[in-house]
Amino acid sequence: IWSHVRAARVVAGAGRDVTAVYFAGAGGFGLWYQLVVVLIARAKGYQLVFHHHSYAAARHRMLAMDAIARAGGRRLLHIALCERMAESLSGNYPAISRVRVCSNAGLFDPVPSGDGASHEPQPSDRTVVLGHLSNLSAEKGLDLVLDTMRAIRAARIPARLLLAGPATTAEAAAMVAAAEREFGADVEHLGAVPPTDVESFYR
Secondary structure, eight states, X not given: OHHHHHHHHHHXXXXXXXXEEEEEOXXXXXXXXXXHHHHHHHHTTOEEEEEOOOSHHHHSOOHHHHHHHHHHGGGEEEEESSHHHHHXXXXXXXXXXXXXXXXXXXXXXXXXXXXXXXXXXXXXXXXXXXXXXXXXXXXXXXXXXXXXXXXXXXXXXXXXXXXXXXXXXXXXHHHHHHHHHHHGGGEEXXXXXXXXXXXXXXX
16 A cells, blocks of 8 residues: 555656656556556646556456546556457457557567577477466466466377466465376476576576
């Protein structure tokens, strides 16, 4: 709560040198707190950017997100992680008029092929490798990743799954444990990955 109070004070006291306010989208009840800051920023005439880091509001219509979309109006640009998220946001919230896609993977340089990376498949290796790097939770798509793994295996395609990141809820920890029992050696939970090792994970 105090973080949002401080944010509201900063925005309310900002001078004319400020032209835009960026929001790293909160989760759950935090959206209601962010609504207050959105209203202040809108009243001051700033351009607004709301970066969605969770699929929760995209998968299910949320009253708080609907209120933010309406409060921001056309001044509010929504940043989605992929085209599917962008379509879901636009479909769930008629007040959203501007959406841009910016994948988190786009923040990293492409990994060149043939560079000796540890997970580089050999020509004879047709195993599909799924990688999921996130704070592990259903809101971040953990259930979808596991369902994808099941679908690939049901199609009799060799696959393995690399999970990177901490389980943020008891539910997520249980899902990871169940996946380890279900998939055996074909799933590997790497735990929290520091920023310096993210490129290595993608390799």
